[in-house]
Amino acid sequence: MLMSPTVRSGTLVMLIALLRSPATTVAVPPPSSVQASAIGADVTAGKHLFERHCAVCHGIEGKGGRGPGLNRAQLAHAPDDTALKSVISDGISPDMPAGWFLTDEDVANLAAYVRSFSNIPSEPLPGDAVRGAGVYAKGGCSNCHIVAGAGFGYGPELSNIGIRRSAPYIRKAIVKPGATMPEGFLLVEAITPSGDKIEGIRVNEDTFSIQIKDATGQFHSLRKQDLKELQKLRGESPMPSYGGVFNTSELDDLVAYLASLRGKQ
Ligand code: HEC
Ligand code: HEC
Missing domain, CATH: 2.30.30.100 (SH3 type barrels.)
Known part of the structure; x- marks a missing residue:
């Protein structure tokens, strides 16, 4: 593959230079998701930009943090490269900031780097999502949260929490609510x-x-x-901590359940 890390960087630069020159554009195969993003894009430049602007929320290897893991073959907001570039430039209100300071070239390089994460397998979660649904019911979470139309919406809707947050972040939100506030929450x-x-x-x-x-x-x-x-009351959440309420396996199950909630996709 063109972007394989084993390709010497000198060769890569030459290849990119070749692909970028107008004479070769006719030889470029028709756009097809992953390949199209790699063509003409500088993945190494994308990596540096990612580490500087994105890793704080998506993790240095794109496995997620406050934002979701990006190591998925299918990204909910970015089914194709045009959508991926829009997400990177425009952000997703309110929780992901817009990359207004990025040039078109930066965005293309970032998109190519983000696509390279799809090869990294996601680590399986220890819990059981089906049992976790029971923990969710028992915990009274629906007094403050809506999932698929059911519940009460004092807190944020959780119907697609699995595409909005990573599993470790979800766990922290349950154990230490004050430490993980949605953007603008007060x-x-x-x-x-x-x-x-x-x-x-x-x-x-x-x-x-x-x-x-x-x-x-x-x-x-x-x-x-x-x-x-x-x-x-900055830094205060009305959500009680469930750290002492659930045991570790209940917590594992609950996190697995929430991480599996991916809205209508
Ligand atoms: C302040 C935290 C934050 C920063 C910084 C951030 N993101 Fe995000 N990102 C998020 C959150 C949160 C979501 C999920 C938003 C939602 O679904 O409502 C997200 C979603 C995404 C998605 C869509 C994932 C999907 O499954 O559809 C992509 C792609 C993405 N971010 C890429 C980037 C890139 C590239 C950068 C750097 C230029 C970046 N993000 C910077 C928090 C952040
Ligand atoms: C008294 C109301 C209340 C109850 C009960 C409650 N929550 Fe929350 N929850 C909130 C509020 C408000 C927030 C937003 C502020 C914050 O992040 O602490 C929140 C945030 C969250 C978040 C992070 C959402 C995001 O978008 O970042 C998760 C995950 C969550 N709650 C899960 C649960 C689970 C699971 C339960 C049951 C075990 C539960 N909550 C019970 C009110 C509640």
Whole structure:
């Protein structure tokens, strides 16, 4: 294969130079996913960019962290290379930032490097997803989360958590909720003019007002200047830690279950 690491770098540079020259473009085979991304792209440059801009969330070898592992043959958001490049340039709101600072060439190089992860097998998870569904039910998780339309949506929907987060991150979210917050997540506490305390998740905020969703699912739209107090509980999650609730094998099963949730794909 063209991008095999065993190809000497000198040879690779020559090959790329050849493939890039206009005269050879007619010889390029019709675009077909993996191959098309490799042609004309510099995987080594892609690797450096990935380590600098992406590894913080996807892991140095693309096996995942806060973001999902990218070592999959099929990426949910990136079925083809055009989609992959859009994901890299535009990000995925709210949890993946846009790569607005990347040139088209950077994006192509990154895409080629991301595709190279598809050869890395994903490590099997220790738990059992079917048993994990039982742990999820027993744990009362559906009091705050929706999976496939069932449950209550105080916390984030988990129907596709398996494509949004890696398994180690999911585990941490269950054991140490405060350490793994979704982007922009903020718990707030407001005291209204009549002295009522409203605690909930910030849905929206501007200079003059704030919208809060409380644990019963009710929305409150409040004018800041009317409030007696407005406290932002940064780093605090309303989700209790389940570290001491489940034993290790229950936790393994629960993580396997959540990692298997991949939405409608
Ligand atoms: C701040 C963390 C963060 C950074 C930095 C980041 N990502 Fe992501 N990425 C995510 C998250 C979270 C998702 C899942 C989003 C979702 O599905 O809602 C994601 C999704 C993706 C996907 C889609 C995966 C799929 O299965 O469809 C690709 C591809 C991707 N990222 C590539 C990159 C590349 C390349 C970079 C660097 C230029 C990068 N990401 C930087 C967090 C990040
Ligand atoms: C009292 C409400 C509540 C309960 C009960 C609850 N959660 Fe959560 N959960 C939340 C909130 C709010 C967040 C977002 C803040 C955070 O990450 O801690 C969250 C975040 C998460 C995340 C990370 C989501 C993401 O997008 O990063 C996972 C995974 C999760 N919960 C799983 C569970 C599981 C499994 C259970 C049951 C064992 C459970 N939760 C029970 C409220 C709850």
